[in-house]
Amino acid sequence: MSTTSAAPAEVSTRRRWAMLAASTLAQAAAAVMIHGPGFLMHALDEQGGLTLAEAGLVAAAPLVGVVLTLVLWGSVVDRCGERFVLLTGLTATVATGALASAVDGVALLAMALLLAGAAAASTASASGRVVVGWFPPERRGLAMGVRQMAQPVGVGVAAISIAVVAERHGVSTALWVPTAAAALAAVVVAAVVVDPPRPDRRTTPAPNPYRADLYLARIHGVSVLLVVPQFLVWTFALLWLIADRGWSAGAAGAVVLAAQVLGALGRIAAGWLSDVVGARMRPLRWVAVGAGASMALLAVAAGLDAAVAVPLVVVATVVTVADNGLAFTAVAERAGPSWSGRALGVQNTAQYVAASAVPPVAGLAVTHWGYAAAFGLAALFPLVAAPFVPVREERALT
Template sequence: MSTPAAPPSAYRWVVLALATLAQTGGCFLVQGLGALGPALQAAFGLDAAQVGFAMSAAQAVPIVGLPVAGLLLDRFSERLIVGLGATMVAASLVGAARAESYGGVLSWLVVASVGYCTVQPGGGKVVAAWFSPDTRGFAMGIRQAGLPLGAALAALILPVAAARNGWQAAFDLGAFAALASGLLFAFFYRPPPEPLPERKRTPGMWRERFKEIAPRLPRIVWSGVALVSVQFAITVYLPLDLRDRFGIPAETGVKLLFGAQFAGAFARILLAAWSDRSRRGRFFPLAMSMGAIALGLAAYIAAPGAPLWLVAGIAAWLGFFGFGWYGPWIALVSEAAPRGAIGFMIGLAMAINQIFVVLVPPAFGALRDATGTFAYGWGVIAFAVVLVLLTQARTSFRP
């Protein structure tokens, strides 16, 4: 007679809170760079492409660092890896705040991105370890809501700090948020009673895992690439575009960015919970998000001259779907991982996304500098989203 499974530990909710807090604090400044765009422009005399390079610098190393962080998380304690990463982010942001040139700021942001590599896959792995599949999407959604929540808080707080005490004060606040949240995770996290299964480590482990993962990547990769491009275009350029095309003051544009990011934080929970119950699989909410984003971008491109309430509504719509997609996506990634390779799978999928996180902001800004408007950039992204949606619609919605 089989022994009934033990009820899930209530400590999983503490773990979820710690992982969400680490996500929120770790991304507070990095995801808030778009809200600081006007302040950085004024301080260093930047064009639109140079504003985009700030985000690229903060996201550059994870292209190669995320898979490495995933392997480390499969081997070592999550509390050690995430705690050290948060400390590195904090130290780097303190250094950036004391840089005397824009090039110096970019250099320190590159260093910060090394530590930032650990926060995303680390939180994803601990949630996958503590939550069963029937609630994993919901839990992943809550944890991933930390990113747009951190960005929303940054849009609310960092421009005020920069206006009162200079952009350096905003960077110092970001350092404090990263360090405090990372240390709380390191001190209070503990592994689950039944840890995830491990695999015997061999010299060719990296190649073996990649061979297993490669057939599972296409649907994850194409949807992730299209949606992350939307997310970071909004994050970096929404306030500047609202100022340039709509004539909306930068302060008001930052508030609309806050509204979009807050809507996205809520959507990550809602869409991920939907993915737990969707009869058509976790991919179906992603497909619906892509369709909604395409419609929202079409409305946004045509919106100059519309009343402020309508523009705010479109921004919130784009934030809801343009940020909310990540909850079901990361749950899909974790469940597509082979045995003993969740950390590596999450790290690899995020690293592929990261290439476009680095490339899209400066390319989007350069297109604006060349054409004199952001409208063409939004049109290109809308076309890419529709193309991926039509391609993916030919396949089954089940992973």
């Protein structure tokens, strides 16, 4: 058990919000490291001579590292506490990020990025547990929405910085952007975060929540389907604007950044809405339908080469990221403090398994059929997911 927990009365409201900010920063830094290599695809193509599919494999390397370690990190969180995992993982992220910037060759770069993704995966369960542990149910959706904004903001920061730095100074220099972000986050976490209280497992054993019903399994499955259009837009919006629409890296990065900031605000709005309606699953179903519709419209506009395709890619970016906080909060609430680390690890692992396949598979789809067809295929996944959202099985928020 962690020795850094504090009793609820010892932590003020201001301290709770400070820990939320630190957790959000940690998750944002991890997002820059995990998703940043996706914005190196154009530079790897131009400077390294890689095909789009090969560059997609490099971009997917951190995601593979995340997949391999999420459940393990979740188990460590359940046993050792959130603060320990955040500090250990962020420190390792700095070390592996520096390694990635120093290696030479595609194979070594991919391996170093895999290790960096494995280290950055530590923030997923740990930062979410800090939020769920310190905020009451009636504010938890909003708080988790704030924490979940870290991912699109991190992707936006990566889009506006990594592509430009890689274009001007090379891939190795660009990799110092996520490395520096992880270092900053580690310092802030060390200064602010304490572990939330939890029951003593020796005196209060918790049953396995997966044996009770299929509620958690259905959320995991729905989230896998919803992550496909999200990662397709994240990975290829910048490249689409540059290669297909003729934009500069700076201008395209600015659009992606704006879309990610709006997506971050959308996650906050979705979390607030779930607090208002007293449910996480009904808003999740609404988001699934909206994601399918927005991706379908984007596909049509891109196929027609219409000017409205650019604002539609912004809309699709906003809608496709809105589900994550809702699902993440629902999993943590149903699993409880004794199981949420592992359950959140499973949740994120399932998503990243799908996400890691998106860059190379979508790269092949774009190469053979074009961007419009890839956008259209991605629209099918959230429409399939919508009927399977467990709306009726959700309990009252506790």
